[in-house]
Amino acid sequence: MQKLSTQPYKGTRDFLPEEMSVRTQIFEKLHRTVETYGFRRYDGPILESAAIYEAKSGEEIANQQLYRLVDKGGRELALRPEMTPSVARIIAGNAEQIVFPARWYCNVNCHRYERPQRGRVREHWQVNVDIFGSEEVEAEVEIFDLVGDLMAALGATPDMWIFRVNDRVLVEGALRNFVGVPQDKLVGVGMAIDRWEKVDQETRHQTLTELGLGAEQIGKLEELVQMDLTAYGKVAGDEALSRSKLAKIVREGLSQAPLKFDPLVMRAFTYYTSTVFEVFDASPENRRSIFGGGRYDDLASLFTTKKIPGVGFAVGDVTTWNFMEHHGLLPKPDLGPDIYVFGTSPDYRAAVRSVSRALRREGLRVEPALDDPNVRNGLKHANRLGAKYVVMIADEEFKVNSAVVKDMVGSTQQTLAFDAVPGFLKQALQAK
């Protein structure tokens, strides 16, 4: 009979224990850092009503990248392509009982139907971090500082990454006042800015011309995207400048993160309303966005009349993995068992069980043999498992209620009474 394929579905990945251990360690570093900022972890369903993505996520995601399905009751559902709409729904639905400002984070898998390639798959995991219910600039400062600390937690030094920031408030002001872009073309021109470095000048001109910009306006736009924050703020106009959180943060030096103003950072999600940022790999060979985020001041309006502003970002496992791998920062797999216990005869199984239980009471990672290998095979198996220590109960030792405790790394061994084994190994493993 024809067997089914063992390959994971296109764009998805199996995580064998070695890889899972690396992924877990990466996320644990991120979680610990996020929690030092007072964030609380939540979770939510992978299935959502498709409608929540159609309004706010952006057309491309809703129309082409959404995994859609219809349940048996005819409801239009989708696998979440990102977490922000879900968390906005959860926040809006529970707003009466939530203490604002709320600092929430999660670790979820998201699905997007697209062509897999470097840094992009169909299922990825991300840590999603948001502060809800504050329009204060301090929310951005906290997020920016957190981003800096997250990168440090991954082992990244400042030269490895670039923290590009922009503010859509400034962009809109500048496009309106300096370039003279009409209201209904702001989004289109914004998208053109987003793609600025990815297309050649001719394509860019064509796009902008199609949006109704004249040669003089295009010239001004080209001037604009070269400006530093001071010049950009001036042409954006007083009103935009006074509303811009980014301008205030930079002017007053509120964040300790290495912010770099970049007029080309726009981000695709239509729901961002103010600050937007992207963390880039500084290495020329891996020059790509690792993650990004921004402020969205009316996302909850989909669910409630309450105004619940938010600012946040998501760190994905794929791009983070690529970054860490590229810079040699990936942690080594940390897999059990620390100790492999075996006896060479069925008569010793009770002793194997009882020693194993005693070791576990010390909190150690213990794997007892399920059979009775000879010395050679028992040690061989322990070696392949990567166990750091072996407890071996063989004929000579069993006679005197003892076991050989062998250090598999240092190749030293000693015979200890059963009672002495747990204390000895606990201390030995703590020392490592």
Next chain:
RNA sequence: GCGGCUGUAGCUCAGCUGGUAGUAGCGCCAGAUUGUGGUUCUGGAUGUCGAGGGUUCGAAUCCCUCCAGCCGCCCCA
């Protein structure tokens, strides 16, 4: 959705212009080593050559279609 490259042993791969698959490396099994793994040496096993079709006396090799992977485009995290 579009384009490029790739698909041969468990893994990494060699296999020239078609002649019926490799003493390859790693891994695996066994022995040296009937109380010692990891190192070393010796021996051994393993393939529907991604799938289907076509050309040919003959296809891993050439052609077509499909599938999958990688990379890029579109777009996006």
